[in-house]
Amino acid sequence: MRLFVHREEHANPEAIEADGSSTVGDLIGRAGLQNGGDADVTAWLEDADEPLDRGATLDEAGLVDGARLHVARRKKIEVSVRYAGETKTRDFRPNVHVQRVFKWAVGESGFDLPATERAKHTLAVCGAETEADRYAHVGSLASGGRVCFDLAPKARYQG
Template sequence: MRVYVHDAEGKRVVEADEAATLVDVTGASAGTKIWAEDAAEPLAADATVRVLAGRNVAAVHVGKGLITVSVTYAGATKTETFGPGAKIDKVLDWATGKDGFDLPEGDRHDLVLRLKGSTGSLDPDTHVGTLAGKGETLALDLLPGDKFAG
Protein backbone atom coordinates (compact mmCIF):
# COMPACT_ATOMS: atom_id res chain seq x y z
CA MET A 1 0.00 0.00 0.00
CA ARG A 2 1.20 3.52 -0.76
CA VAL A 3 1.47 5.65 2.40
CA TYR A 4 2.02 9.41 2.28
CA VAL A 5 4.15 10.43 5.26
CA HIS A 6 4.27 14.05 6.46
CA ASP A 7 6.91 14.88 9.08
CA ALA A 8 9.42 17.56 10.09
CA GLU A 9 11.53 16.69 7.03
CA GLY A 10 8.66 17.26 4.58
CA LYS A 11 6.55 14.79 2.60
CA ARG A 12 7.47 11.43 1.17
CA VAL A 13 5.76 8.36 -0.27
CA VAL A 14 6.48 4.91 1.18
CA GLU A 15 5.33 1.56 -0.20
CA ALA A 16 4.41 -0.75 2.69
CA ASP A 17 2.74 -4.05 3.44
CA GLU A 18 -0.57 -3.69 5.32
CA ALA A 19 0.80 -5.82 8.17
CA ALA A 20 3.76 -3.46 8.79
CA THR A 21 3.57 -1.16 11.79
CA LEU A 22 3.29 2.55 11.11
CA VAL A 23 6.25 3.15 13.43
CA ASP A 24 8.43 0.97 11.16
CA VAL A 25 7.05 2.44 7.93
CA THR A 26 7.48 6.06 9.02
CA GLY A 27 10.73 5.60 10.95
CA ALA A 28 9.13 7.28 13.96
CA SER A 29 10.94 7.00 17.27
CA ALA A 30 9.30 5.48 20.34
CA GLY A 31 6.72 7.77 21.88
CA THR A 32 6.21 9.81 18.70
CA LYS A 33 2.59 10.34 17.76
CA ILE A 34 1.27 9.25 14.38
CA TRP A 35 -1.98 10.75 13.08
CA ALA A 36 -4.17 9.67 10.18
CA GLU A 37 -5.32 12.45 7.88
CA ASP A 38 -8.26 14.42 9.35
CA ALA A 39 -8.12 12.46 12.62
CA ALA A 40 -8.90 14.14 15.93
CA GLU A 41 -6.83 11.61 17.91
CA PRO A 42 -3.47 9.92 17.22
CA LEU A 43 -3.38 6.29 16.12
CA ALA A 44 -2.48 3.54 18.58
CA ALA A 45 1.26 3.08 19.12
CA ASP A 46 1.11 -0.43 17.62
CA ALA A 47 -1.13 0.47 14.65
CA THR A 48 -0.41 -1.19 11.34
CA VAL A 49 -0.77 0.17 7.82
CA ARG A 50 -4.03 -1.81 7.62
CA VAL A 51 -5.83 0.91 9.67
CA LEU A 52 -5.44 3.22 6.67
CA ALA A 53 -6.88 0.76 4.13
CA GLY A 54 -10.42 2.16 4.06
CA ARG A 55 -9.37 5.78 3.52
CA ASN A 56 -9.37 7.65 0.22
CA VAL A 57 -5.75 8.65 0.85
CA ALA A 58 -3.43 6.70 3.14
CA ALA A 59 -1.67 9.70 4.71
CA VAL A 60 -0.14 10.09 8.15
CA HIS A 61 1.45 12.93 10.09
CA VAL A 62 4.35 12.07 12.36
CA GLY A 63 5.75 13.74 15.47
CA LYS A 64 3.17 16.34 16.32
CA GLY A 65 0.49 16.70 18.89
CA LEU A 66 -2.64 18.77 18.49
CA ILE A 67 -2.20 22.12 16.76
CA THR A 68 -3.86 25.11 18.45
CA VAL A 69 -5.34 27.20 15.63
CA SER A 70 -6.33 30.83 16.30
CA VAL A 71 -8.53 32.54 13.72
CA THR A 72 -9.11 36.29 13.75
CA TYR A 73 -12.19 37.81 12.11
CA ALA A 74 -13.51 41.37 12.43
CA GLY A 75 -11.22 42.06 15.39
CA ALA A 76 -12.24 38.97 17.39
CA THR A 77 -10.18 35.80 17.80
CA LYS A 78 -11.44 32.24 18.31
CA THR A 79 -9.24 29.24 19.09
CA GLU A 80 -9.69 25.50 18.47
CA THR A 81 -7.38 22.49 18.42
CA PHE A 82 -7.00 20.21 15.40
CA GLY A 83 -4.97 17.13 14.58
CA PRO A 84 -2.01 17.92 12.30
CA GLY A 85 -3.75 16.13 9.42
CA ALA A 86 -6.79 18.41 9.47
CA LYS A 87 -7.17 20.38 6.27
CA ILE A 88 -7.74 24.11 5.95
CA ASP A 89 -11.26 23.48 4.60
CA LYS A 90 -12.14 21.82 7.93
CA VAL A 91 -10.75 24.83 9.84
CA LEU A 92 -12.77 27.16 7.59
CA ASP A 93 -15.94 25.16 8.27
CA TRP A 94 -15.31 25.45 12.02
CA ALA A 95 -14.42 29.16 11.88
CA THR A 96 -17.54 30.12 9.92
CA GLY A 97 -19.84 27.65 11.71
CA LYS A 98 -21.74 27.77 14.98
CA ASP A 99 -18.70 26.79 17.10
CA GLY A 100 -16.62 29.54 15.49
CA PHE A 101 -17.94 32.94 14.45
CA ASP A 102 -21.44 31.60 13.56
CA LEU A 103 -21.66 33.48 10.28
CA PRO A 104 -24.76 33.46 8.07
CA GLU A 105 -24.63 30.68 5.47
CA GLY A 106 -24.62 33.17 2.58
CA ASP A 107 -21.51 34.96 3.89
CA ARG A 108 -19.38 31.84 4.37
CA HIS A 109 -18.58 31.17 0.72
CA ASP A 110 -16.97 34.60 0.25
CA LEU A 111 -14.39 34.07 3.03
CA VAL A 112 -10.93 32.50 2.96
CA LEU A 113 -8.23 31.71 5.48
CA ARG A 114 -4.79 33.30 5.25
CA LEU A 115 -1.71 33.03 7.41
CA LYS A 116 -1.76 35.91 9.89
CA GLY A 117 -0.60 39.04 8.09
CA SER A 118 -0.36 37.32 4.69
CA THR A 119 -2.12 38.36 1.50
CA GLY A 120 -2.28 34.90 -0.09
CA SER A 121 -5.25 32.60 0.46
CA LEU A 122 -4.50 29.11 1.74
CA ASP A 123 -5.21 26.03 -0.35
CA PRO A 124 -8.20 24.21 1.22
CA ASP A 125 -6.32 20.88 1.00
CA THR A 126 -3.29 22.09 3.00
CA HIS A 127 -2.82 20.38 6.37
CA VAL A 128 -2.56 22.51 9.53
CA GLY A 129 0.45 20.46 10.63
CA THR A 130 2.30 21.45 7.47
CA LEU A 131 1.56 25.14 8.06
CA ALA A 132 2.51 24.97 11.75
CA GLY A 133 5.91 23.46 10.88
CA LYS A 134 7.57 22.24 14.06
CA GLY A 135 5.36 24.44 16.23
CA GLU A 136 2.15 23.67 18.08
CA THR A 137 0.26 26.83 17.15
CA LEU A 138 -1.05 28.40 13.97
CA ALA A 139 -2.43 31.94 13.58
CA LEU A 140 -4.83 32.63 10.72
CA ASP A 141 -6.97 35.50 9.47
CA LEU A 142 -10.50 34.96 8.12
CA LEU A 143 -10.97 37.49 5.34
CA PRO A 144 -13.01 38.09 2.19
CA GLY A 145 -11.57 36.24 -0.79
CA ASP A 146 -10.51 37.94 -4.00
CA LYS A 147 -13.42 39.35 -5.94
CA PHE A 148 -13.33 39.69 -9.68
CA ALA A 149 -15.15 42.57 -11.30
CA GLY A 150 -16.65 41.83 -14.63
Protein backbone atom coordinates in the same frame (compact mmCIF):
# COMPACT_ATOMS: atom_id res chain seq x y z
CA MET B 1 1.66 0.36 -0.96
CA ARG B 2 2.27 4.05 -1.49
CA LEU B 3 1.38 6.34 1.41
CA PHE B 4 1.34 10.12 1.53
CA VAL B 5 2.81 11.30 4.81
CA HIS B 6 2.24 14.83 6.06
CA ARG B 7 4.57 16.12 8.78
CA GLU B 8 4.83 18.99 11.20
CA GLU B 9 5.87 22.25 9.59
CA HIS B 10 6.12 20.72 6.09
CA ALA B 11 3.53 22.02 3.65
CA ASN B 12 3.86 19.17 1.16
CA PRO B 13 3.38 15.47 1.92
CA GLU B 14 6.09 12.91 1.21
CA ALA B 15 5.26 9.76 -0.77
CA ILE B 16 6.58 6.69 1.05
CA GLU B 17 6.50 3.14 -0.26
CA ALA B 18 5.76 0.65 2.50
CA ASP B 19 4.85 -2.99 2.92
CA GLY B 20 1.60 -3.84 4.72
CA SER B 21 3.57 -5.90 7.25
CA SER B 22 5.56 -2.83 8.37
CA THR B 23 4.38 -1.33 11.65
CA VAL B 24 3.05 2.15 12.21
CA GLY B 25 6.14 2.70 14.37
CA ASP B 26 8.36 1.78 11.40
CA LEU B 27 6.51 4.33 9.29
CA ILE B 28 6.98 7.00 11.97
CA GLY B 29 10.72 6.30 11.92
CA ARG B 30 10.84 6.57 8.13
CA ALA B 31 9.07 9.94 8.32
CA GLY B 32 12.11 11.27 10.16
CA LEU B 33 10.42 12.42 13.37
CA GLN B 34 11.72 9.74 15.64
CA ASN B 35 15.10 8.84 17.01
CA GLY B 36 14.50 5.31 18.18
CA GLY B 37 11.72 5.08 20.74
CA ASP B 38 10.23 8.58 20.85
CA ALA B 39 6.79 7.56 22.16
CA ASP B 40 5.43 11.11 21.80
CA VAL B 41 5.41 10.89 18.02
CA THR B 42 2.07 9.69 16.65
CA ALA B 43 0.65 8.82 13.25
CA TRP B 44 -2.90 9.80 12.37
CA LEU B 45 -5.00 8.68 9.44
CA GLU B 46 -6.30 11.76 7.70
CA ASP B 47 -9.11 13.35 9.74
CA ALA B 48 -9.25 10.45 12.25
CA ASP B 49 -10.18 11.09 15.88
CA GLU B 50 -7.41 8.99 17.41
CA PRO B 51 -3.79 8.22 16.48
CA LEU B 52 -2.90 4.83 15.04
CA ASP B 53 -1.49 2.09 17.29
CA ARG B 54 2.29 2.22 16.84
CA GLY B 55 2.59 -1.56 17.17
CA ALA B 56 -0.04 -2.37 14.55
CA THR B 57 1.00 -3.34 11.05
CA LEU B 58 -0.12 -1.03 8.27
CA ASP B 59 -2.55 -3.76 7.15
CA GLU B 60 -3.96 -4.12 10.68
CA ALA B 61 -4.36 -0.35 10.88
CA GLY B 62 -6.50 -0.50 7.73
CA LEU B 63 -4.16 1.51 5.55
CA VAL B 64 -4.57 1.13 1.81
CA ASP B 65 -2.61 2.32 -1.20
CA GLY B 66 -2.87 6.10 -1.47
CA ALA B 67 -3.78 6.64 2.20
CA ARG B 68 -2.86 10.00 3.70
CA LEU B 69 -1.41 10.18 7.21
CA HIS B 70 -0.06 12.87 9.47
CA VAL B 71 2.98 12.15 11.66
CA ALA B 72 3.43 14.60 14.52
CA ARG B 73 4.96 15.17 17.94
CA ARG B 74 1.89 17.09 19.08
CA LYS B 75 -1.58 15.68 19.50
CA LYS B 76 -3.18 19.13 19.37
CA ILE B 77 -2.50 22.27 17.41
CA GLU B 78 -3.61 25.63 18.78
CA VAL B 79 -5.45 27.32 15.91
CA SER B 80 -6.27 31.03 16.02
CA VAL B 81 -8.48 32.77 13.49
CA ARG B 82 -8.56 36.56 13.18
CA TYR B 83 -11.56 38.42 11.77
CA ALA B 84 -12.79 42.00 12.07
CA GLY B 85 -10.37 42.86 14.87
CA GLU B 86 -11.28 39.80 16.94
CA THR B 87 -9.44 36.50 17.46
CA LYS B 88 -10.95 33.10 18.27
CA THR B 89 -8.79 30.16 19.31
CA ARG B 90 -9.44 26.43 19.47
CA ASP B 91 -7.36 23.24 19.53
CA PHE B 92 -7.51 20.86 16.56
CA ARG B 93 -5.83 17.54 15.89
CA PRO B 94 -2.79 17.88 13.58
CA ASN B 95 -4.44 15.79 10.83
CA VAL B 96 -7.47 18.06 10.40
CA HIS B 97 -7.96 19.86 7.07
CA VAL B 98 -7.99 23.65 6.87
CA GLN B 99 -11.53 23.30 5.44
CA ARG B 100 -12.73 21.95 8.80
CA VAL B 101 -11.16 24.94 10.58
CA PHE B 102 -12.96 27.22 8.12
CA LYS B 103 -16.33 25.57 8.93
CA TRP B 104 -15.70 26.16 12.62
CA ALA B 105 -14.52 29.76 12.08
CA VAL B 106 -17.58 30.82 10.08
CA GLY B 107 -20.02 28.72 12.13
CA GLU B 108 -21.89 29.24 15.39
CA SER B 109 -18.88 28.54 17.62
CA GLY B 110 -16.69 30.86 15.56
CA PHE B 111 -17.68 34.20 14.06
CA ASP B 112 -21.18 33.01 13.04
CA LEU B 113 -21.21 34.53 9.55
CA PRO B 114 -24.45 34.39 7.55
CA ALA B 115 -24.41 31.81 4.72
CA THR B 116 -24.09 34.53 2.07
CA GLU B 117 -20.96 35.89 3.78
CA ARG B 118 -19.43 32.45 4.36
CA ALA B 119 -19.26 31.88 0.61
CA LYS B 120 -17.35 35.15 0.17
CA HIS B 121 -14.58 34.32 2.68
CA THR B 122 -11.56 32.06 2.92
CA LEU B 123 -8.69 31.34 5.28
CA ALA B 124 -5.11 32.46 4.76
CA VAL B 125 -2.16 31.81 7.04
CA CYS B 126 -1.65 35.09 8.92
CA GLY B 127 0.46 37.43 6.84
CA ALA B 128 0.34 35.23 3.71
CA GLU B 129 -0.44 36.58 0.27
CA THR B 130 -2.53 33.57 -0.81
CA GLU B 131 -5.38 31.41 0.46
CA ALA B 132 -4.49 28.38 2.55
CA ASP B 133 -4.97 25.07 0.75
CA ARG B 134 -8.25 23.79 2.16
CA TYR B 135 -6.93 20.20 2.12
CA ALA B 136 -3.69 21.03 3.97
CA HIS B 137 -3.38 19.58 7.47
CA VAL B 138 -3.22 22.21 10.20
CA GLY B 139 -0.23 20.40 11.70
CA SER B 140 1.69 20.90 8.45
CA LEU B 141 1.13 24.65 8.65
CA ALA B 142 1.82 25.00 12.36
CA SER B 143 5.03 26.22 13.91
CA GLY B 144 5.68 25.38 17.55
CA GLY B 145 2.26 23.78 17.87
CA ARG B 146 0.39 26.90 16.75
CA VAL B 147 -1.02 28.31 13.54
CA CYS B 148 -2.83 31.57 12.87
CA PHE B 149 -5.29 32.21 10.05
CA ASP B 150 -6.96 35.34 8.76
CA LEU B 151 -10.61 34.94 7.77
CA ALA B 152 -10.56 37.23 4.77
CA PRO B 153 -12.64 38.06 1.70
CA LYS B 154 -11.83 35.79 -1.25
CA ALA B 155 -11.64 38.89 -3.46
CA ARG B 156 -8.48 39.88 -1.60
CA TYR B 157 -6.65 36.89 -3.15
CA GLN B 158 -8.18 36.92 -6.64
CA GLY B 159 -6.78 38.70 -9.67
